[in-house]
Amino acid sequence: MAQVDRFGGEFDGVLVAARSGEPWALERIFTTLSPVVAGYLRMQGSHEPDDLTSEVFVAVLRRVGSFRGDEAGFRSWVFTIAHRRLIDERRRLVRQAGVGPMPAGYDAPAPDDAEADVLRSLARERVRELCDRLVPDQRDVLLLRLLGAMTIEEVATAMGRSVGAVKALQRRGFRAVGRILEREGVPL
């Protein structure tokens, strides 16, 4: 996957400092990864993506002292926590009667309603629509791989599924995206 270096090559130093409780390192981790984690949760239809994002990083930063690995592994770990928090939220909502789908327009408009902002908003909405039309497990796999940059094996662990099952879900997810694009023209 695209090996995005979000820490500018400084991940190892940031991690060491974070494990010592250095506030600047904790802040760096949060500011670097919270946008993509929040984006993942939004695309997954989380009802409260901002609150859930904070929950994720509370869990991450409390346990950062026990993490060992590189940036890719750290990102995978963060997204595993995010995914599980998302599942917890879904279960909570299922238990609560009458919880409906996300209200339209949850995606707050940018402060400056310039054309570019509108186009970006439309693009986000379109992507979310596409993802909504996937089978949930297929959506989970695609988003964890694309946004979490997780390997097949890491996704399997996060979802509690076998590697073979994840591969199948990935394959079918991509084919489903293709069918949607075919039916509706090329919206991208």
Add this chain to the structure above:
Amino acid sequence: MSHISQIRRSSPDDETVEAIVRGRPVDARFDAWVAFARLVRTAAVDLPGPGPSDELAVILRGDIEITQERDPMDVGRIASVAAKVATLGAAKVVLGATLAAAGVTGAGAAGVLPGPAGDAVRSAIETVTPVHFDDRDGDAGSADHQDGFGDEVSDDATGESDGDDGVDGHTISEEAPGSEHRPDQAGSPDDGPGQPDSTGLDRANETPAAPNAPETPDPGAEGGGGDGSDGGPPGSVPSTIPSPPGRTESHERP
């Protein structure tokens, strides 16, 4: 050729999907999927990250201690020990008015229960009665034991007292806690709980709580202390918990 027909005829195989996911170049036939992947990544980070919650803000300030690395095996060990203590505690610690169930409490008073359970029993007894046990610092084998601890072996264990080697409960060492409160004649197996014609009150009178036991059993009690053969608790047993000052009515067993 329209892009639509391209999509219809060019569903990516696993290898191509992997390349698309990893951001590696793929054939132009798969541009639609590449565009999809790119759009997902872009849209996800298009908005700024949310502000931290109050709880997270505290952590970001460094006001919370970061959990340090812990050996995963420790977690399993801790969980295992906690489970064992929980089972001991649930069965043995809740004493209250059940001091008449002398099997456990007697054993606890005599100090023959394992350390943690014995401590719990002794603590509970001290809570409800004026009995006080000498503090035991640490577990067996601890350096806090008095000098010479373990040097002396009871006559019961050596067989000197009854001709039978091994501890059978006939004789209790004077070193065991509670010795100063023990009756002159220690209970024998034949005097265990549930013997015919014995009541819980009989047993209560043999325990350190004897001074607080009522003179007569509760008229509603059935069979006294019960024979324990069904493994259940004894029938209605009069409370041996001393009444607080100013209250004279008898206490019902909780």
